Amino acid sequence: MYLPFSKLIHIISAIPNVASCSIEEMAEEFIPNLIEYAEKAETKEKISERGIDFSTLPGKFILSLETCVTCSNCTSNCPTYSLSGEKAHIPGTRLRGIYRAYNQTSPIFRIFSPIIERQSLEKMIWECALCGYCSKNCPLAIKTDSIYLMLRMLMAKAAWMPESLVEFSRTIRNVHNPLGRDNRERLGWVRFRLSRNKKAIDKLGPEAAPMYFEVTVDDILKDKAETVYFIGCNASFFRALSGVPDAMVHILKAVGEDFTILGEEEWCCGYPLLLAGDILGLKEMAIHNIEAIRAKGAKKVVFTCAGCYRVFKHFYTKLLGIKLGFEVIHSTELLYSLCSQRRLNLVAPRIRVTYHDPCDIGRHDGIYLEPRIVLKLVGSDLVEMEKIEEDSFCCGGGGLLKLSNSDLSSKVSIERAKQAAETGAEFIITACPFCELSLREGAQSLKGNKLKVLDITEVVAIQTGLLPLY
Template structure:
């Protein structure tokens, strides 16, 4: 890497982000709310330390001294340290929510990862994920042909793949390729069929939404994925896109317009919003369960996506007895499943989730529910690893279960 490359990479911080880096007082008020730091207790994983490291490197190339005397080289060790900090983060956005200055850390850390990517400091596992995406358009490196295998595994009878449809169900890679989530896709498809909706799947034309690429700091490739998915959806005349994945939802709703430089021609809905519509209109009439249910807000859906009340309204149709975590809604504590932490520090991911599961158990919950395949997968993995006895269901599965179709 040449010093010109380093200068260019570090020069990617936008005006707002640079102002935010300069504003960060390194007060450490965010530290005890960072799920990764609280697990690893590694100083480098604290959000404020990440900010210190980033601004230090920026100043080496662009600071006052660099302007007068010339830039100083960025060492491999410094890049490695910044990378370790950047990738030991779940991208949950909690640090933004507790920051006294409201620094928009989700975007800031995303830029730090982009800088690390350009400085060639991306961790090996994350780099492999990018390679797999290149080859198969999904982060698991599985054959694109197998994107609809979940339908075979769940014995779904009707699998519409139409040239034109009002509604498209964007399954998402973690739902399509991870066994723990196959029933989420089955539940969604079954409900759409039950309602007689004019809907379609995209099949092999569905590419990853690009979220992992953004999380890996590769905005350039993410743009290609966004372009492809939007073209496919528009060519099928889709008016409403439904997805049950919080990551896909957030990226479609909030990132695609930024990546593509304009509004989308179709409406983006999380499955829960769609289900709430149908529950409120009386088209869906589930039975209520008497089991105690607890709802975990996916960070990308709540704090970073703007959907906090909707899942609770859905839950009110499903359970007679449901409880809240102490930290919920905009203040939710991450399950550990975000930010590609599985690739960079799986042990921390499972330990973070265990704390959440333990809290759910201590509140007497029999079912922990969420609205994100990544949260579900993390809870399932952690419950297995740490032998926590609790049923983990996506909220869509709970709807289907209470409708008697699952």
């Protein structure tokens, strides 16, 4: 009688759970229910009185909760727990917390299961980088990060979340980017880079970028094109990241690609909304972006942001139940194809680099080899950190951790920058502007450190003489 309410439940549930699946695989079953649930108009009183409603979740979700044996295999490399030391950040503890919350929704289970307070559960679910390390290291194949993400959607509906995230979602829905900027300013980086490139070449001489050419808005914003380059909000608005789109448009032009950007028609991809549990916001962004891309007649879309790429590739189709009608490519895949066909020529001297795997294309998508080959093909001596590929350590920017616990996010960034500095590399290279931002913050906090942080697209443009290094 006691077995179903105790930790020993995993004896029964472990066997079928080994065949459990990730959020992408569960999405078809789960997301339509959740959209219907999210669309239900309810009064605030009703929502807060009911709390989290687990009834929309698929059976596999509950099975996974019951399976955890608290073996701690997922704990050692968890970036949040290893830097905070707080029990609430242990991946297995987070799962037990959700299971307790679930048990409290049943009159019988409530008698046997210890109570979990709302505040504790919020800490467990929102202060997570959703990096996926725990999922990859669970011997019972529990998709922990998928479970946390799904729970965020339920908690957002019940308004069990930090106020900063509520405001964050509202901003994106209102102005279509998370920075609260006027969406018409998305092209500001073009003029900024034109002027910076000119200054750098005047100072360093033309040999600093022998293949350089000027790029204006008219060159990259067209009515129709074969390829759309989807820049992403961070690289569009943060001046510190403007080197990423500048590098990508120079590369695309240098190889003669027929491409366009979307300009103010590019809206947030919706990934930050998904991470904030706002499934309806994600749907709104998805519908707009797909229509904007189709209007250009594009057959493929290139992304430099790992988060944008992941949400297009894994969530848009399943969310809307329709085919995109275009191919989705991450910059590392495109650069791999261009560099291995020798369509770009190496002109700059060798550099010593280390590579940080962004979770959204690494653990969540298995892109490990392409960026490493690209770096070698453009004259880099790659020195690896100890934690790479499936065992990579988060940059600190994942899962909206910066908004839920800024100090912890910074500690994770510093730790990753330290790991990179230990390799003796001159550059940390990554393949996502948000990782770049977090790693820069980490590197700047290291005393006496001269590490530079660049995106792989920037490295390719610099090493092939398209842009100067400054």
